[in-house]
Amino acid sequence: MTENPTIDRPTTLCEAFVRTAAIDPEAIALRTPGNVQTLTWRDYADRVRKVAAGFAALGIGRGDTVALMMANRIEFYPLEIGAQMVGATSFSVYNTLAADQLRYVFSNAGNRVVVCEAQYVDVIRASGVAIEHIVVVDGSVEGTNTVEELIARGDANYDFDAGWHAVRSDDVATLIYTSGTTGNPKGVESTHANLIEEAYAFASVLDIEFGDRITSFMPTAHIADRFTALYLHEIFGTQITSVSDSRQIAAALPDLRPTIWGAVPRVWEKLKAAIEFGIANEPDPAKKQGLQWAMSVAAKRSAAALAGEPMSDEVAAEWAKADELVLSKLRAKLGFDQLRWAMSGAAPIPPETLGFFEGIGIAIAEIWGMSELSCVASASHPRDSKLGTVGRLLPGMESKIASDGEFLVRGPLVMKGYRGDPAKTAEAVDADGWLHTGDIITVDEDGYLRVVDRKKELIINASGKNMSPANIENTIKAAAPLIGAMAVIGDGRAYNTALVVLDAETAPVYAAQRGLHDASAAALAVDPELVAAIADGVAAGNEKLARVEQIKRFTVLPTFWEAGGEEITLTMKLRRKPISTKYSAEIDALYADRPDAWIHEPSNGKVAAR
Numbered sequence: 001m002t003e004n005p006t007i008d009r010p011t012t013l014c015e016a017f018v019r020t021a022a023i024d025p026e027a028i029a030l031r032t033p034g035n036v037q038t039l040t041w042r043d044y045a046d047r048v049r050k051v052a053a054g055f056a057a058l059g060i061g062r063g064d065t066v067a068l069m070m071a072n073r074i075e076f077y078p079l080e081i082g083a084q085m086v087g088a089t090s091f092s093v094y095n096t097l098a099a100d101q102l103r104y105v106f107s108n109a110g111n112r113v114v115v116c117e118a119q120y121v122d123v124i125r126a127s128g129v130a131i132e133h134i135v136v137v138d139g140s141v142e143g144t145n146t147v148e149e150l151i152a153r154g155d156a157n158y159d160f161d162a163g164w165h166a167v168r169s170d171d172v173a174t175l176i177y178t179s180g181t182t183g184n185p186k187g188v189e190s191t192h193a194n195l196i197e198e199a200y201a202f203a204s205v206l207d208i209e210f211g212d213r214i215t216s217f218m219p220t221a222h223i224a225d226r227f228t229a230l231y232l233h234e235i236f237g238t239q240i241t242s243v244s245d246s247r248q249i250a251a252a253l254p255d256l257r258p259t260i261w262g263a264v265p266r267v268w269e270k271l272k273a274a275i276e277f278g279i280a281n282e283p284d285p286a287k288k289q290g291l292q293w294a295m296s297v298a299a300k301r302s303a304a305a306l307a308g309e310p311m312s313d314e315v316a317a318e319w320a321k322a323d324e325l326v327l328s329k330l331r332a333k334l335g336f337d338q339l340r341w342a343m344s345g346a347a348p349i350p351p352e353t354l355g356f357f358e359g360i361g362i363a364i365a366e367i368w369g370m371s372e373l374s375c376v377a378s379a380s381h382p383r384d385s386k387l388g389t390v391g392r393l394l395p396g397m398e399s400k401i402a403s404d405g406e407f408l409v410r411g412p413l414v415m416k417g418y419r420g421d422p423a424k425t426a427e428a429v430d431a432d433g434w435l436h437t438g439d440i441i442t443v444d445e446d447g448y449l450r451v452v453d454r455k456k457e458l459i460i461n462a463s464g465k466n467m468s469p470a471n472i473e474n475t476i477k478a479a480a481p482l483i484g485a486m487a488v489i490g491d492g493r494a495y496n497t498a499l500v501v502l503d504a505e506t507a508p509v510y511a512a513q514r515g516l517h518d519a520s521a522a523a524l525a526v527d528p529e530l531v532a533a534i535a536d537g538v539a540a541g542n543e544k545l546a547r548v549e550q551i552k553r554f555t556v557l558p559t560f561w562e563a564g565g566e567e568i569t570l571t572m573k574l575r576r577k578p579i580s581t582k583y584s585a586e587i588d589a590l591y592a593d594r595p596d597a598w599i600h601e602p603s604n605g606k607v608a609a610r
Contacts, residue, residue: 009200012192013173014085014164016235021045023210023237030074031241033252037074041237044078051082051147052163053154058113058133062087062166065111065175069093069120071244072216072225075137075147079115080220081234084173085164089189091175092221096564099126104184105177106131108419115147169193175419176223176371187419188223188371197412198227198374199235201394205379206341206365210237212259213338215252217243224346227375228262247505250274253335261342264572265349265474268364271334272356273481273506294326295360302359305387306351327360336362341382343367347572348451348470350478351388358387366390368451372428372435374413378449389448399443400434406455407441408434440468457576459490465548469576472496472549479544480537482506482530485561485568487579488551489587495552497590499583500534501567504560522558531556531600538602553590555599557583 010016021029025042032038039047060066066083068090070076083090093105106114106129114124115135121144124134134144145153173192177185202208216229229240241256243249249263250271279295282288301319304311311319319327331337344354345367357364363382368390369375380391393399397411410433417425429435440452452458453468460466469488476498477483484503490496502524510530511519524530534556542550561567567579580587589596 009196010235011169011196012164012167012171013081013195013231013234014167014192016196017048017081017084018045018164020210020234020237021048027211027237028239029233029237030077031239031256032074033241033243033248033255039074039077047078048082048085049160050151050154051078052085052160053156053158054150054152055083055086055088055113056158056163057153057155058150060086060088060113061163062171063089064113065089065091065109067091067093067106067109067111067114068220069095069114069116069124070137070220071095071117072218072220072242072246073137073244074240074242076220076242077230077233077240079135079137079147080230084167085160087163087167087171089172089175091177092219092226093177094219094221094564095120097123099123099128102127103129105187108187109175167192169196170416172416174226176226177221178371186421186424189416189419190223190371190374191416194374194413194415195227195231196235197396198376198394199231201396201413202227202232202376202379203236204395205391206260206343206381208232208236208238208260212236212238212340213241213256214238214258214260214262215241215243215249215256217246217249217252218264222346223371223375224262224264250334254333255335257335257338259338259340261336261339262367263344264346265344265353266347266572268344268349268353268357269477269481270503270505272353275330275334275360276481290326291330294322294330297322298327298356298359298361300359302355305358306355308386323361331361341365343379345369345376345390348474350474352475352478354387368439368441368449370437372415372437373409374415377409377413380448386444386446386448389444389450391449392447393449401441401443402436404455405440405452407437407439407449409437410434459488459496460492461490461496461548462492462494467496467549472545472551473498475544476538476541476551479540480534482510482534483537485574486554487567487574487576489580489590493591496549497587498538498551498554499579499586500554500556501559501561502530502556504562507560520558521560525556525558526598535600535602542602551602553595553599553601555586555590557586 010019021041026040028038029041029044030039066088080090106127112132114131118136118139118141121141135150136144137147140146169192171192172189173195174190176188216225218225232238233240243252279291297318300315301311342364344364349366354364365380365382365385367376367379369377378391378393397409399409402408414435438455440455442450453470457469458466459469472488473486483500485501487499488496502521507524508519538551538554563572567575589599
């Protein structure tokens with residue numbers, strides 16, 4: 001289906017869906033784990049028609065905006081696409097947004113309708129925005145409509161075909177509200193043309209077939225989920241398994257057995273930690289010995305991949321044996337035995353993590369992009385990838401590097417603009433059409449991109465040395481799986497230190513394993529064994545860094561950082577300036593001449609000394 005992607009493309013997502021739904025009407029298009037809920041393409045298309053008629057009856061049409069606020073669920077899809085079919089701009093908001101945040105987003109978007117779960121009705125109303133219609137997907141709330149009531153409003157004679165034919169390729173298909181590290185989010189406007197171009201350019205690099213299986217588990221407000229589990233689905237007919245709780249994704253994978261799959265680095269890191277934990281705690285001695293042998297062979301393949309070298313014939317033969325006896329069974333247990341390709345994106349991933357999965361036979365392509373570029377802007381198929389790079393620019397795109405190292409991109413993936421903000425649009429996209437990405441990226445002789453860091457986040461120490469905090473953080477985190485997040489400090493300082501935060505999901509497991517009754521962040525932050533384990537991890541990570549980059553001191557904060565909070569955005573990016581302000585006292589303590597007991601060095605957990 002993607003062999004010649006330039007021929008006979010649809011011009012809108014609406015046209016794409018109509019075409020795709022007709023390929024195999026009886027095939028399952030949407031499902032939940034265990035097939036608790038399923039929807040065939042035939043029933044799906046029928047539902048979309050009815051929803052479109054319902055929206056039209058509410059007076060929603062081309063140029064209007066519809067917001068959706070719900071967990072990942074298959075009911076989302078007919079509602080989202082039904083809104084597209086009447087020409088509306090349909091977008092999702094993060095479920096964690098507070099009333100004042102919703103007030104800003106709804107006011108900027110100008111949506112007249114919100115489709116949501118019942119639990120969000122109160123916060124939507126508390127936003128104070130005059131929403132004409134609230135449609136509830138999972139029950140009945142006074143003063144709102146159910147989805148069935150929305151459908152019942154529809155005119156049986158509504159001209160569905162005329163409605164979607166009126167949609168134009170340069171109409172805004174969706175809004176992506178970037179969760180910026182400072183200030184209010186900006187509403188990125190992506191057109192039908194942007195998203196169609198994105199899908200076909202992406203598919204020309206990473207093959208996609210009708211019926212390919214993938215999951216929706218990231219928030220639908222995130223461009224990564226919208227692109228991989230909505231737009232590719234509409235255009236190429238992938239089968240979506242909707243997982244409502246992202247924490248259950250690992251348990252769901254063996255059920256759905258994806259053929260294509262992607263996740264943010266933190267998910268891959270957690271899968272890696274789970275594999276290592278499972279092997280370390282295997283109760284059967286013979287089985288444990290077999291797993292350890294196979295992983296030692298996998299490490300040889302990993303080392304070759306990280307070095308950019310082919311395996312020797314001897315290692316290749318040994319790996320084939322390990323794969324037959326152990327590794328293939330491990331992949332099947334994970335649910336990855338039918339995986340054709342995998343990807344990681346949204347943030348840098350430690351090369352060691354990529355190498356680990358390459359070693360066990362799961363090749364991951366790291367991708368790069370941003371909401372302003374319709375999602376993915378560079379990628380390479382895992383068979384062509386170079387570990388540590390984010391592939392090559394997608395077809396149709398061009399780039400250049402500014403004098404200060406900033407990476408500039410131009411082409412059909414560049415957004416239409418920021419909603420209602422021409423000034424910020426002009427700052428981001430110059431008069432010649434170049435999008436200023438804010439990233440420092442290098443390009444090698446083969447055209448592969450390597451992301452250094454965000455331009456505004458580079459550390460310049462007291463000696464004038466430029467460093468990437470993200471690279472340092474990823475290197476340390478790869479060696480210390482107990483770390484959920486960390487912020488490297490060092491701008492204008494003589495040496496680097498770090499604020500370390502435990503992973504909120506791993507902490508209770510760690511406490512239970514060691515018989516600790518208190519799994520709070522405050523209790524674990526002072527647990528000697530845990531601090532020693534982190535200190536060892538920091539020391540191991542330091543060995544892979546230049547001396548000037550190494551972490552000299554760290555502290556474990558007595559708190560967890562939650563996505564969407566003061567420290568981390570909903571897309572898991574550090575809010576470095578707010579962190580520096582909020583934890584100024586802790587940062588000062590890291591550089592004190594006589595450090596307190598809760599300041600540690602990366603050497604067996606010893607307290608830093610003069």
